[in-house]
Amino acid sequence: MKASKIGEIDFAKGNGLVPVVTQEARTGKVLMLAYANKEAVEATMKTKRATYWSRSRNELWIKGDTSGHVQKVRRVLVDCDNDTLLYMVDQVGPACHTGKHSCFFSKLDSEE
């Protein structure tokens, strides 16, 4: 597998942020989508705890710091355009603030 460096990630395109898809390593479930700046990615790589940038609170967001629902990061993948990340994690408790395991628990209806 190709290896990428943090310096290669294109943060500029998203005004300093890249979207991060978070997938549960054990089940393959997509748990959530959040955003990370360079500081968050560096913290994630260093601590192996999924860290994001909270756009609503405008601060570094160490997932689970308040709830205890931490994400242990097994590996981080970068996409072909270097502008999206994929965190492969072991999820402790639910990932979603609603108490659901994944944030994707609603099915889109075909009808408007």
Add this chain to the structure above:
Amino acid sequence: MKASKIGEIDFAKGNGLVPVVTQEARTGKVLMLAYANKEAVEATMKTKRATYWSRSRNELWIKGDTSGHVQKVRRVLVDCDNDTLLYMVDQVGPACHTGKHSCFFSKLDSEE
């Protein structure tokens, strides 16, 4: 499973676009991340072919229309904030323009 309507999707937050995570239904692999506007989501629901909004070409992007590498959509999920979608698809050929099956083929190094 909860059901959502297209009208409930929060396109405003992303200036008319929401990020879309695309996952292969059969394997659970995350294939790519792209963006959709309301028109793209409506086309996806109607045709069951994954449709996005190309930010580089600034036009509707019916995945595979040029390459033949179409994505048949089994279902579309909406996240808890109504601002991210998950397309569950059957992928024909590779999803990535590089010829790789998934766009996430590079591992982020811990070292800078």
